Amino acid sequence: MRAATIRLVQANTANKASRFVARIDAASLPAGFAVASTNAGIKQAISPTPIPPSSKPDLALISSVVPASVAGTFTTNAFRAAPVEHSLDILRRSAAPRAEGVLVNSGCANAVTGEQGIKNTQLLVDSAKELLGRSGDLLMLSTGVIGVQLPSQAMLSALPKLVPGSNTPEAWSEVARAFMTTDTFPKLRARSFLLGNRECKIAAISKGAGMIHPHMTSPGLHATMLGIFATDAPIAPKALQECLDAAVRVSFNCISVDGDMSTNDTVLALANGQAKTVDGGEIIAPGTEINETNHPALLDRFREELTSLCLEMAHLIVRDGEGATKFIEVRVRGAPTFDAARTIGASISTSALVKTALHGADANWGRILCAAGYASTPNDWQIDPMRVSVSFSSSAGSLTALVDGTPQQVDEDLAAKILAEEDIVLDIDLRGGTRATGPVT
Amino acid sequence: MRAATIRLVQANTANKASRFVARIDAASLPAGFAVASTNAGIKQAISPTPIPPSSKPDLALISSVVPASVAGTFTTNAFRAAPVEHSLDILRRSAAPRAEGVLVNSGCANAVTGEQGIKNTQLLVDSAKELLGRSGDLLMLSTGVIGVQLPSQAMLSALPKLVPGSNTPEAWSEVARAFMTTDTFPKLRARSFLLGNRECKIAAISKGAGMIHPHMTSPGLHATMLGIFATDAPIAPKALQECLDAAVRVSFNCISVDGDMSTNDTVLALANGQAKTVDGGEIIAPGTEINETNHPALLDRFREELTSLCLEMAHLIVRDGEGATKFIEVRVRGAPTFDAARTIGASISTSALVKTALHGADANWGRILCAAGYASTPNDWQIDPMRVSVSFSSSAGSLTALVDGTPQQVDEDLAAKILAEEDIVLDIDLRGGTRATGPVT
Structure with a gap:
């Protein structure tokens, strides 16, 4: 993989x-x-x-x-x-x-x-x-x-x-x-x-x-x-x-x-x-x-x-996007293929709940994971929730919200500063997937 | 089919x-x-x-x-x-x-x-x-x-x-x-x-x-x-x-x-x-x-x-949807399967441009078609643009915007009245597809 x-x-x-x-x-x-x-x-x-x-x-x-x-x-x-x-x-x-x-x-x-x-x-x-x-x-x-x-x-x-x-x-x-x-x-x-x-x-x-x-x-x-x-x-x-x-x-x-x-x-x-x-x-x-x-x-x-x-x-x-106020870069790492990474990134970038969270400068990583979790990934591969890490960064600093599926203490003041910037990077590391329990079939 | x-x-x-x-x-x-x-x-x-x-x-x-x-x-x-x-x-x-x-x-x-x-x-x-x-x-x-x-x-x-x-x-x-x-x-x-x-x-x-x-x-x-x-x-x-x-x-x-x-x-x-x-x-x-x-x-x-x-x-x-102001029913007819119809309907219902058009009471059927057109449909089937019809209705009346791929004269006043209602029905008839020219491959 x-x-x-x-x-x-x-x-x-x-x-x-x-x-x-x-x-x-x-x-x-x-x-x-x-x-x-x-x-x-x-x-x-x-x-x-x-x-x-x-x-x-x-x-x-x-x-x-x-x-x-x-x-x-x-x-x-x-x-x-x-x-x-x-x-x-x-x-x-x-x-x-x-x-x-x-x-x-x-x-x-x-x-x-x-x-x-x-x-x-x-x-x-x-x-x-x-x-x-x-x-x-x-x-x-x-x-x-x-x-x-x-x-x-x-x-x-x-x-x-x-x-x-x-x-x-x-x-x-x-x-x-x-x-x-x-x-x-x-x-x-x-x-x-x-x-x-x-x-x-x-x-x-x-x-x-x-x-x-x-x-x-x-x-x-x-x-x-x-x-x-x-x-x-x-x-x-x-x-x-x-x-x-x-x-x-x-x-x-x-x-x-x-x-x-x-x-x-x-x-x-x-x-x-x-x-x-x-x-x-x-x-x-x-x-x-x-x-x-x-x-x-x-x-x-x-x-x-x-x-x-x-x-x-x-x-x-x-x-120059219509009504655009921010420039968000979504980095998806550790997916099995470029196409799978693109699909997961697209799911996050098009999520209305992720957009509203970022517009409101709310470090709501649950919405990011949720959007990643419903992306259509290859049939023989799945995200392993216990391997996923999420971080946010901008010119105002960076913070890690989730490490290997474990929620981290988030400094809400720092989060607000980071997300108040125009240019923001979301980093999602999947560390290769694949969940042990397999899909629901 | x-x-x-x-x-x-x-x-x-x-x-x-x-x-x-x-x-x-x-x-x-x-x-x-x-x-x-x-x-x-x-x-x-x-x-x-x-x-x-x-x-x-x-x-x-x-x-x-x-x-x-x-x-x-x-x-x-x-x-x-x-x-x-x-x-x-x-x-x-x-x-x-x-x-x-x-x-x-x-x-x-x-x-x-x-x-x-x-x-x-x-x-x-x-x-x-x-x-x-x-x-x-x-x-x-x-x-x-x-x-x-x-x-x-x-x-x-x-x-x-x-x-x-x-x-x-x-x-x-x-x-x-x-x-x-x-x-x-x-x-x-x-x-x-x-x-x-x-x-x-x-x-x-x-x-x-x-x-x-x-x-x-x-x-x-x-x-x-x-x-x-x-x-x-x-x-x-x-x-x-x-x-x-x-x-x-x-x-x-x-x-x-x-x-x-x-x-x-x-x-x-x-x-x-x-x-x-x-x-x-x-x-x-x-x-x-x-x-x-x-x-x-x-x-x-x-x-x-x-x-x-x-x-x-x-x-x-x-x-009771968060922030919801309208109840839109999307009817997709003439798709090859229920799942294909659902996928096309979901593409229309989740389109930000369709939502903003309906919220603004604008009968922008181009956005509806656009959203239908990028839905993932079965590999052996495609929408035939020349067979597609689109109409709008509500308790204020109904209007047909497109018939067999041909744009119709739209009464903008009637359209505005129809779309001002809370409950609106969008009807998209695909008449079975499949375009003659086939996919771009």
């Missing part, structure tokens, strides 16, 4: 937008991408009652100068939206999928919209491709209200403003704003790293404030949070998918705001290989795309960077 | 105690039971800070004049409390378990209390048996705070006041009060019915206001809701367990207040066969206990009465 550790991050930090908006350096932006955004009046077009016009962008296009390797993870909700079906289809059709870029809209999710929803997606994607003068596939991301058709005429009219686009911090920042719905701040980050003899960059955008409890899988596996990672690293499609799966599993798939998994959750990665060559490092031959066979160590390095950036982007979603 | 219908009742009706307390008629009480309750000062004994004494009973004993057939369903939480382990053990030891009665306390759950918790349960049960002068088994039910040892000395001192007990509406009503924790009213019902030539009665008590999302099973299958059903019907133990399993599955296991399943949830049934003989009806020979072989039609009749009463007792728990 191996032990897994999971950090499951739950809701709750709001009105702190200014602390979490980063300035993007032009030198950190990936080469070979062009981006643009505009206001197409989507919310205004679909509102049953008149609402005032807005200048906030709601339509954006991210394109690559050459067809890019593409990978994606998608919601496992049965009511997958039309743009999800569209993007999934592109990734399923080829063992080595490539795409010209991604069309994005907010204000309307194009979910539960039937055949018309699929047609509208196709119409917009085809028009954007024509404007770009490109014949490859174009992915699409939508977020907003469910059950309403896209205002395709308004969107078609606005599309020409998205071409050709540019590759500046200002343009990327406006694109990040185009992703926003109830988000209070745009979520954009960019970073540089060396991959052998190539100086690579990744720009990342995420969004999501409500309906956040992603559980995505790739077409080979399965969040309305949206995420996009655009890199100029030369990564082969299959290797890109494998890296994205690994990164999403421990980042986006481990956050929760309200416990509801959306119909539109999608994370996409595009890698166009346009990173410039520098002196030194493992040489990547021109035209070569990194995979697990030709440059395994470099692929590991890329996976680490992508995972680290996915975690940062996922945490920004939690910081 | 057979269709299943489930009514999953969710939280939310408070401060209405006076509407839900029933007057009990002495003629409806089961023969051959003696009950009593007292205040043992349990909360006062375990409180870290001084709290004023109370006259509310917190310790009760329900006993039968002869050893009764006994059946039970128990929480599936991994942190089963000591009294749950005790009662489970009695039911596991025999293929035809019998018990003298049930000892009950509120104020302390005796959960996560290790070996000492087990010892305290045994000590109290043994003392109560000695006072009763009986050698058979005695079950125990506890509810209250988690992680604190029972104040066994205070309880032992109070036990003599529980013997011999009486069988009056007043005594039963005080016993129901002894079950209460954050409950705002005692939950006691009694009813009479003919079973062949026997005039049978059942008295039922339930409790539970918080940590309510039971999923119980019997020792052969698995709520802190507590429930007890005491009947003078002559039912064999195995038949009683089968009837209780069937009844709990469609009642207690289909309610949710806060979505959290307790460490102590237990429903017990005792049948002592002391019902008096009347003229007419199918003759049950003296000393005979009804089972599925000797009197199948009468067993069906008993199961119906028990199921109906379980539903009534389960609904009382929802009416």
Whole structure:
């Protein structure tokens, strides 16, 4: 039985937008991408009652100068939206999928919209491709209200403003704003790293404030949070998918705001290989795309960077969670598998009684154990109550509430101070389970 | 593929105690039971800070004049409390378990209390048996705070006041009060019915206001809701367990207040066969206990009465849910199995976004579909979005929001009126599933 550790991050930090908006350096932006955004009046077009016009962008296009390797993870909700079906289809059709870029809209999710929803997606994607003068596939991301058709005429009219686009911090920042719905701040980050003899960059955008409890899988596996990672690293499609799966599993798939998994959750990665060559490092031959066979160590390095950036982007979603006041990290240790740890962590992070206890700064570890105890764990494994330990910590200190199933004396004043902080860590150690008495069967 | 219908009742009706307390008629009480309750000062004994004494009973004993057939369903939480382990053990030891009665306390759950918790349960049960002068088994039910040892000395001192007990509406009503924790009213019902030539009665008590999302099973299958059903019907133990399993599955296991399943949830049934003989009806020979072989039609009749009463007792728990303002009935139709329907209904009833929409009287059917869409359904079955219909109703009217996956024009004024009511029905028809495109694999 191996032990897994999971950090499951739950809701709750709001009105702190200014602390979490980063300035993007032009030198950190990936080469070979062009981006643009505009206001197409989507919310205004679909509102049953008149609402005032807005200048906030709601339509954006991210394109690559050459067809890019593409990978994606998608919601496992049965009511997958039309743009999800569209993007999934592109990734399923080829063992080595490539795409010209991604069309994005907010204000309307194009979910539960039937055949018309699929047609509208196709119409917009085809028009954007024509404007770009490109014949490859174009992915699409939508977020907003469910059950309403896209205002395709308004969107078609606005599309020409998205071409050709540019590759500046200002343009990327406006694109990040185009992703926003109830988000209070745009979520954009960019970073540089060396991959052998190539100086690579990744720009990342995420969004999501409500309906956040992603559980995505790739077409080979399965969040309305949206995420996009655009890199100029030369990564082969299959290797890109494998890296994205690994990164999403421990980042986006481990956050929760309200416990509801959306119909539109999608994370996409595009890698166009346009990173410039520098002196030194493992040489990547021109035209070569990194995979697990030709440059395994470099692929590991890329996976680490992508995972680290996915975690940062996922945490920004939690910081901006609707109504969120705290940022809770749930660490589950000593579970038999990562998935079991994730399930137990998710059970704790979605528990209404745990949320109310933490909001009230009450170190009610009984509620934490209770939520852990009803999580669905593997059939051949069970929590052993006599092996469980629970502790709380924050910048105000730490305290241990339970050791090996035995309740400890808790300093209530210290507990209140610890839990009054915005950032709190709950640590649950299961020490491997399995109870001696076995399940009730 | 057979269709299943489930009514999953969710939280939310408070401060209405006076509407839900029933007057009990002495003629409806089961023969051959003696009950009593007292205040043992349990909360006062375990409180870290001084709290004023109370006259509310917190310790009760329900006993039968002869050893009764006994059946039970128990929480599936991994942190089963000591009294749950005790009662489970009695039911596991025999293929035809019998018990003298049930000892009950509120104020302390005796959960996560290790070996000492087990010892305290045994000590109290043994003392109560000695006072009763009986050698058979005695079950125990506890509810209250988690992680604190029972104040066994205070309880032992109070036990003599529980013997011999009486069988009056007043005594039963005080016993129901002894079950209460954050409950705002005692939950006691009694009813009479003919079973062949026997005039049978059942008295039922339930409790539970918080940590309510039971999923119980019997020792052969698995709520802190507590429930007890005491009947003078002559039912064999195995038949009683089968009837209780069937009844709990469609009642207690289909309610949710806060979505959290307790460490102590237990429903017990005792049948002592002391019902008096009347003229007419199918003759049950003296000393005979009804089972599925000797009197199948009468067993069906008993199961119906028990199921109906379980539903009534389960609904009382929802009416008294902590902070509850509404009583929501979720009907899921056209699922492949009852369990799939229950899972989908539970996903809807526990969704924070569905709860907030209903609390805000917003007919946001997108949130309902979203919650249905992420429920874990059988691997070989999926919701077909194009077959799903959704409607809302209450005493103010009804409206259909979605038909076969197609959004309908919704009269927002009517929607607001429907959803302003306390009692609301959500109807989701899945028309059998299964989507043509299959899962994302």
